[in-house]
Amino acid sequence: MTTRAAVLSIGDELTLGQIAECNARWIAHELLRVGVIVSEHRTVADDRSAIAAAITALANQVALVIVTGGLGPTEDDLTREGVADALGGARQVEGQLAECPQARTQIEQRFATRGIAMPLSNLRQAQCPVGATLLKNSHGTAPGIAAQIDRAHLFCLPGPPHEMQLMFTTHVLPLALSLVQDAGGAAVGVCAVHSCGLSESLAAQRIHALMVRTANPLAGTTASCHVVTARIRATGNAAIDGSLQRAACEVERAWGVYAFGRDEMTLAEALGEVLRARGECVAVAESCTGGGIGQSMTSAPGSSEWFDGGWISYRDDFKCEFLGVDEKLLQARGAVSEQVACAMALGAAQRANTRWGVSATGIAGPTGGTHDKPIGTVWIAVADRAPGVDGISTRAREFRFSGNRASIRQSTCTTAVQLVRLAALGHAELRLSSELTSSGTRIQ
Amino acid sequence: MTTRAAVLSIGDELTLGQIAECNARWIAHELLRVGVIVSEHRTVADDRSAIAAAITALANQVALVIVTGGLGPTEDDLTREGVADALGGARQVEGQLAECPQARTQIEQRFATRGIAMPLSNLRQAQCPVGATLLKNSHGTAPGIAAQIDRAHLFCLPGPPHEMQLMFTTHVLPLALSLVQDAGGAAVGVCAVHSCGLSESLAAQRIHALMVRTANPLAGTTASCHVVTARIRATGNAAIDGSLQRAACEVERAWGVYAFGRDEMTLAEALGEVLRARGECVAVAESCTGGGIGQSMTSAPGSSEWFDGGWISYRDDFKCEFLGVDEKLLQARGAVSEQVACAMALGAAQRANTRWGVSATGIAGPTGGTHDKPIGTVWIAVADRAPGVDGISTRAREFRFSGNRASIRQSTCTTAVQLVRLAALGHAELRLSSELTSSGTRIQ
Numbered sequence: 001m002t003t004r005a006a007v008l009s010i011g012d013e014l015t016l017g018q019i020a021e022c023n024a025r026w027i028a029h030e031l032l033r034v035g036v037i038v039s040e041h042r043t044v045a046d047d048r049s050a051i052a053a054a055i056t057a058l059a060n061q062v063a064l065v066i067v068t069g070g071l072g073p074t075e076d077d078l079t080r081e082g083v084a085d086a087l088g089g090a091r092q093v094e095g096q097l098a099e100c101p102q103a104r105t106q107i108e109q110r111f112a113t114r115g116i117a118m119p120l121s122n123l124r125q126a127q128c129p130v131g132a133t134l135l136k137n138s139h140g141t142a143p144g145i146a147a148q149i150d151r152a153h154l155f156c157l158p159g160p161p162h163e164m165q166l167m168f169t170t171h172v173l174p175l176a177l178s179l180v181q182d183a184g185g186a187a188v189g190v191c192a193v194h195s196c197g198l199s200e201s202l203a204a205q206r207i208h209a210l211m212v213r214t215a216n217p218l219a220g221t222t223a224s225c226h227v228v229t230a231r232i233r234a235t236g237n238a239a240i241d242g243s244l245q246r247a248a249c250e251v252e253r254a255w256g257v258y259a260f261g262r263d264e265m266t267l268a269e270a271l272g273e274v275l276r277a278r279g280e281c282v283a284v285a286e287s288c289t290g291g292g293i294g295q296s297m298t299s300a301p302g303s304s305e306w307f308d309g310g311w312i313s314y315r316d317d318f319k320c321e322f323l324g325v326d327e328k329l330l331q332a333r334g335a336v337s338e339q340v341a342c343a344m345a346l347g348a349a350q351r352a353n354t355r356w357g358v359s360a361t362g363i364a365g366p367t368g369g370t371h372d373k374p375i376g377t378v379w380i381a382v383a384d385r386a387p388g389v390d391g392i393s394t395r396a397r398e399f400r401f402s403g404n405r406a407s408i409r410q411s412t413c414t415t416a417v418q419l420v421r422l423a424a425l426g427h428a429e430l431r432l433s434s435e436l437t438s439s440g441t442r443i444q
Numbered sequence: 445m446t447t448r449a450a451v452l453s454i455g456d457e458l459t460l461g462q463i464a465e466c467n468a469r470w471i472a473h474e475l476l477r478v479g480v481i482v483s484e485h486r487t488v489a490d491d492r493s494a495i496a497a498a499i500t501a502l503a504n505q506v507a508l509v510i511v512t513g514g515l516g517p518t519e520d521d522l523t524r525e526g527v528a529d530a531l532g533g534a535r536q537v538e539g540q541l542a543e544c545p546q547a548r549t550q551i552e553q554r555f556a557t558r559g560i561a562m563p564l565s566n567l568r569q570a571q572c573p574v575g576a577t578l579l580k581n582s583h584g585t586a587p588g589i590a591a592q593i594d595r596a597h598l599f600c601l602p603g604p605p606h607e608m609q610l611m612f613t614t615h616v617l618p619l620a621l622s623l624v625q626d627a628g629g630a631a632v633g634v635c636a637v638h639s640c641g642l643s644e645s646l647a648a649q650r651i652h653a654l655m656v657r658t659a660n661p662l663a664g665t666t667a668s669c670h671v672v673t674a675r676i677r678a679t680g681n682a683a684i685d686g687s688l689q690r691a692a693c694e695v696e697r698a699w700g701v702y703a704f705g706r707d708e709m710t711l712a713e714a715l716g717e718v719l720r721a722r723g724e725c726v727a728v729a730e731s732c733t734g735g736g737i738g739q740s741m742t743s744a745p746g747s748s749e750w751f752d753g754g755w756i757s758y759r760d761d762f763k764c765e766f767l768g769v770d771e772k773l774l775q776a777r778g779a780v781s782e783q784v785a786c787a788m789a790l791g792a793a794q795r796a797n798t799r800w801g802v803s804a805t806g807i808a809g810p811t812g813g814t815h816d817k818p819i820g821t822v823w824i825a826v827a828d829r830a831p832g833v834d835g836i837s838t839r840a841r842e843f844r845f846s847g848n849r850a851s852i853r854q855s856t857c858t859t860a861v862q863l864v865r866l867a868a869l870g871h872a873e874l875r876l877s878s879e880l881t882s883s884g885t886r887i888q
Contacts, residue, residue: 012664013664013666013675014469014485015472015481015482015483015484015485016472016473016476016481016482016634016677017468017469017470017471017472017473017474017475017476017482018473018476018634018636018664018666018675019469019666019668020466020469021465021468021469021485022464024461024465024487025458025461025463025464025465026461027461028459028460028461029460029461029462030461031461032460032461032462037459037460038459038460038461039459039488039489039491039494040459040486040487040488040489040494041458041459041465041485041486041487042484042485042486042487043468043484043485043486044483044484045483045484047483050483050484074657075657076657190460190462192462213518213519213520220456220457220520222457222462222463224463231457231462231463233456233460284735284756286735286738288742289739289742290735290738290739290741290742290743290747290751291728291730291734291735291736291737291738291739291740291742291754291756292735292739293735294730294734294735294738294756294758295733295734295735295736295739295853296735297734298732298733298734298735298756298758299734299849299850299853301809301810301811301849302811303734303758304758304759307734307758308758308759308762309755309756309757309758309759309762309766310735310755310756310758311753311754311755311756312728312735312738312742312753312754312755312756313753314738314742314747314748314751314752314753314754315748315752315753318752318753318796322753322766322795351766352762365745366745367745367746403606405743405745406743409739409743
């Protein structure tokens with residue numbers, strides 16, 4: 001039997017859209033890894049009755065309710081009161097709070113050891129709903145709350161992700177694991193396979209059998225700035241008998257070298273693995289991305305082993321002076337052209353003395369588009385200074401990315417990293433989605 | 445009277461935490477701008493009864509329910525069925541769907557004009573819950589749905605943000621405005637003021653009077669990678685009598701030049717305004733950020749007017765060869781040092797022939813930290829080649845950023861942009877939060 005959970009987030013700034021709610025996704029993902037399915041997220045305002053009503057409703061639906069936020073010291077932190085009301089509601093009495101002496105001592109000590117006077121408002125954080133217990137928070141002043149409402153386990157954790165995540169791991173995860181064990185072991189397993197260069201429709205078509213709604217393991221695809229991911233979920237026996245791994249391998253086979261990694265692996269890390277194994281390095285020459293390709297590559301820890309550096313040649317004269325792009329070429333063809341992209345990539349690789357060079361030059365918008373080169377037109381070039389072989393090969397490719405300035409730039413960075421990876425793997429000829437053919441039509 | 449709304453997002457991949465839900469925040473923010481308060485977000489799985497139950501519950505609570513997702517052509521897209529059940533429930537009959545001939549024609553035409561055969565499954569998207577109407581989607585195959593449940597207005601929009609946002613603006617916003625008018629005009633107004641360089645506690649302390657829970661306008665602060673934002677909300681008369689603007693000015697006065705803009709303004713755009721007005725340019729020299737400062741600056745449209753380019757000097761020999769950093773200096777002081785940071789910033793400005801140069805060199809982790817230079821240690825230098833004045837002034841400052849590799853790098857980029865902005869405004873001497881004093885302690 002599947003163990004189900006729900007996540008409740010609390011805060012005016014969340015319901016009003018002033019800041020992004022990000023705890024629910026993290027919690028759902030962590031629970032899924034141990035076999036608990038989160039079936040609902042809710043976010044309500046700093047409103048005592050709304051909090052109590054949401055807790056009561058969710059505790060009726062699932063075995064585990066995790067609440068984040070509303071545990072601070074100010075008057076608009078009302079999770080304690082909401083829990084008290086929910087507990088009172090279950091016992092048909094009004095919700096009450098009582099000070100927990102141990103929690104008070106811990107809060108006072110936290111301020112004392114930092115030599116700061118404790119504002120009186122922080123004493124609110126030592127208040128415990130009657131019928132619940134407080135959970136120690138080693139990284140902040142807000143204790144958590146644990147309680148049982150009917151047959152559901154309730155945990156309230158502070159909103160700051162750093163504190164929440166530590167307390168989740170300490171207090172919630174062990175209980176989640178025991179609930180899964182009691183229910184007969186993990187009934188669900190998940191795996192993600194990432195790719196870059198296939199359109200989502202083509203990627204989905206290639207793994208069609210895994211996407212039929214009745215399949216188990218069952219795959220679904222998601223796409224974000226040219227990374228297409230298959231998210232595979234196996235339930236029951238399929239979660240533990242190796243079916244999940246076989247399904248992941250099947251996706252990787254179907255997607256070939258476009259697939260670059262699983263789960264937490266990033267494209268930059270995948271490129272790093274390839275280059276590190278070959279003892280090769282890359283340098284970048286960026287125009288429209290303004291440094292984003294380098295930033296993306298160096299997001300991988302240890303990237304100094306294979307990433308040398310690069311040039312952000314945003315202005316045209318910079319391209320000529322520091323990358324050796326011919327000024328006449330630039331004037332004749334324009335900065336967004338095959339020839340300039342090639343000259344930039346080669347210039348970077350030669351100057352940095354790396355095997356690989358990659359460049360991007362394009363029109364990210366919101367202005368600057370023309371009939372022939374609309375916004376989203378980007379040339380990406382990869383230079384290969386293979387030692388010994390017949391010298392130097394540089395090839396530029398034209399892309400037509402959609403979206404706004406940010407997504408065009410992000411798509412360019414992702415595609416550039418994948419093009420270097422494919423070239424280093426010996427697949428420089430593979431076509432990518434959004435690439436234009438020589439006749440100017442887009443590849444599907 | 446305040447008009448209230450709720451947002452319901454639908455999808456297994458959302459409840460399971462496989463991808464981030466991002467529509468709810470956008471919708472809440474847009475509604476707030478016209479005076480509608482979103483009081484709850486919910487996310488439920490691709491489950492017909494869960495969808496129907498959530499719609500029914502939310503329609504009981506608020507005047508406007510906006511649903512996103514679950515309108516695709518596949519078997520797990522069940523929003524249509526959920527709406528039908530919710531409508532049927534209200535009328536005490538079972539939910540039913542009927543094909544909408546107009547929608548079918550539009551979907552067929554969409555495929556025909558692209559020369560693609562329409563999969564039969566797409567006909568599901570022409571199905572309309574009985575009692576509802578379909579809304580035209582000009583950017584995708586999924587029509588939206590509009591219905592009335594009791595006294596609540598229900599809108600279902602497709603999940604992809606691009607399609608959702610266009611349909612929201614076309615179909616939902618006009619109704620939201622008319623609901624607000626019917627309720628006596630906008631009862632709420634919001635404004636955000638952004639800053640960089642003050643710690644959140646100090647920023648909050650300076651605007652304390654606006655943060656008292658009973659204040660109207662009421663301000664709250666949020667912090668993300670060294671940008672601290674005051675979010676101000678005014679209700680009732682204060683929303684329309686100028687109080688909101690006065691409160692925003694009060695925050696800006698209290699925060700001084702650390703405040704860089706309001707609402708959608710980014711720090712890079714704020715820097716661009718300053719440099720454009722002065723006709724000055726900047727060049728970058730990046731080590732630990734790997735291109736992120738350049739990327740951040742060029743995120744601002746039109747940045748080519750004031751951003752020249754830069755060097756990603758990730759490896760030490762790159763710093764020497766292309767930025768003129770003295771190799772002996774590098775060996776004596778280490779790459780993460782005041783002297784190397786200064787040499788990098790100056791080298792970039794001199795080579796690019798810009799007035800301003802900015803550099804960053806630090807330890808972003810996850811390895812590489814030492815006792816003296818723990819992970820998070822970053823030197824940022826700003827070079828000023830003021831023409832005419834006594835030549836060149838370059839000053840490096842040491843920061844100690846917390847968090848993981850990604851957040852240390854992000855904080856470095858943000859801080860570097862603000863340091864150039866402050867210097868260009870003539871405030872090169874101002875200290876920033878996370879900056880170390882000469883005694884090595886952090887500024888508060």
